[in-house]
Amino acid sequence: MSLVFPHTFVPWFRAVAPYIHAYRGETFVVGMPGELVAAGKLNAFVQDLSILHAMGIKIVLVHGFRPQVNEQLAAKGQKAIYSHGMRITDAVALDCAQEAAGQLRFEIEAAFSQGLPNTPMANATVRVVSGNFLTARPVGIVDGTDFQHSGLVRRVDAAAIQRAIDSGAVVLLSPFGFSPTGEAFNLSMEDVATSAAIALQADKLLFVCEVAGVREDPSDPDSPVDTELALADAVRMLARSNKPAAGATPPIDVDFYLQHCVKACQSGVERSHIVPFAVDGALLQEVYTHDGIGTMVVDEKLESLREADSDDIGGIIALIEPFERDGTLVKRDRTEIERDIELYTVIEHDGVIFGCAALYPYVEARTAEMAALTVSPDVQGQGDGDRILKRIEQRAKAQGLSSIFVLTTRTMHWFIKRGFHPVDPEWLPEERKRKYNWDRRSQVLVKKLG
Structure with missing residues (x-):
């Protein structure tokens, strides 16, 4: 049995209390890449999300499935094909994406249903709602490359999502959208999360991902993480970064996520975050401590x-x-x-x-x-x-x-x-x-x- 020592717990809880009060009733959009699930972090991550939900935060969770789709493709003897940092989704890849999305949604909903004793989710009831909240459009042909069933978010049904989260449910969005004619498009998790955060004018957009955040010295991978980055500085950083070349796979680095953080902040989302899933409890540390653990992008320094x-x-x-x-x-x-x-x-x-x-x-x-x-x-x-x-x-x-x-x-x-x-x-x-x-x-x- 673990012991709770008042001399450490009480000051800690008092330090956390202002954030609990400040964020109650606010809307957070959380982007979760498929790499988090592949790393075996899903159950602990969902428990932390459930704690945020219990604290009165309204949650929209967007999952990715990049490694799961690639695994499905490999099982069918196919290779993942990318261009301009995006997946080219042919008919086989679309089938694989649908299979991966279905499996991941099942796993995520099961994780939210685990009200296990002696866990943060003991006796918790978290309802998960998903549906056709997204309208998509095709990426089309770019520099002579046909992206086929790859798409971009055209519209987010913010009113329907708002009703769901106001009722106390967690909304789960998969990176799929449908055109008005019913055609399915494979979307990116980052595009969906950013578009949803903008449409809802969310208070926070958080990418809990495979990178630690923006380093104080970007050229030094061991330099400390810059915990608060002004929007103007983030824009300057992206202007100096290299863009993915034609035929390139997605560059899963900090700039990959930072570009979406910048877009969200420029479109009215107050704060966007890059948080490392490799650290246990990183989401809680980012939300409920003074400096957090990842990088927060803000329009003005807080x-x-x-x-x-x-x-x-x-x-x-x-x-x-x-x-x-x-x-x-x-x-x-x-x-x-x-x-x-x-x-x-x-x-x-x-x-x-x-x-x-x-x-x-x-x-x-x-x-x-x-x-x-x-x-x-x-x-x-x-x-x-x-x-x-x-x-x-x-x-x-x-x-x-x-x-x-x-x-x-x-x-x-x-x-x-x-x-x-x-x-x-x-x-x-x-x-x-x-x-x-x-x-x-x-x-x-x-x-x-x-």
Whole structure:
């Protein structure tokens, strides 16, 4: 039997709670390639989707079947044929696609039906709805190549999908569409997921796929994943990437998914994500943690460094309270924080405050105290403290001050590394010296502003 330790569970659950609240009632379109199923990840992935569903998120799941179709073709002695990064679907390939889609839908629906004891889906009832929600058109002939039964999404019946997800069902879309005359077309999972997200104006489009995300250094496969990518930067990256040549198989790399993320964001989807299925629980980490695990493409950066207002009082108090309890910070009167809120600078991400500091000026002495500098333990080591310090310095310079100072008992080395130097408490402005707690014996550190 596993043990749940309150000292780790409670802070974790409190950190997750804002995201649970924020995403309840929102619509997520999730694209799942056939490679996820081939890797044996389906049951765990469906359990995670069911958790999102239980948290009140409306789910549209789009599955792919690339390796399954290729397997069917190989069994019939046929080869997969591609051009311009797309499959050429002849009559045999269409039959194989229909067989693969039928089998995968059966497996996915079975996975959603497993309300097994001692699993995240215990006693869960998740209804799966699928149907002819897609109208397709043929790719046609491109550069002399006839794509035959390969198609593109013409229209998504968003109203019907919306009614289904509003009723509490998970909608499952296969990469098949039909023309108004009833002709079947093989579509790509990525096209279907992107088109559905745009038609529904979904809050998120997530590709849980075989790539880790966009690397901070695209030329280095071992560099860290860039967890948040501005849309403009993503567009520039794609402009520099190589396009698949005629006759080429689909390049299953980050650009393959990034192009669909960009299209979705340009068409009104707020956020699109590339998430690695190789990591257990990656979908939950991406949705319910501050930085996620993959790459999120957004029109504008969600992180904001700004001056505080009255709406931030509760967030600031929640941030600094743990540090007051352990003695890192001096306890501040709550009415004082409310009174001085305009003196605070905060750093937030997606509406949650992760850092703050206040600047108390002593104009006659041409200096100011930086107080209550705090960064959440969830994001320490990521540079938020330096960004807040820089903004505080800018605010002090704008007021014509020549220095800032801090009082600290535990973090003096952090400040010394950033240009502060210790002084005797007698250096303090007279007004601040009268409030100095000689019993606490805080060190006073000063930084000259250039």
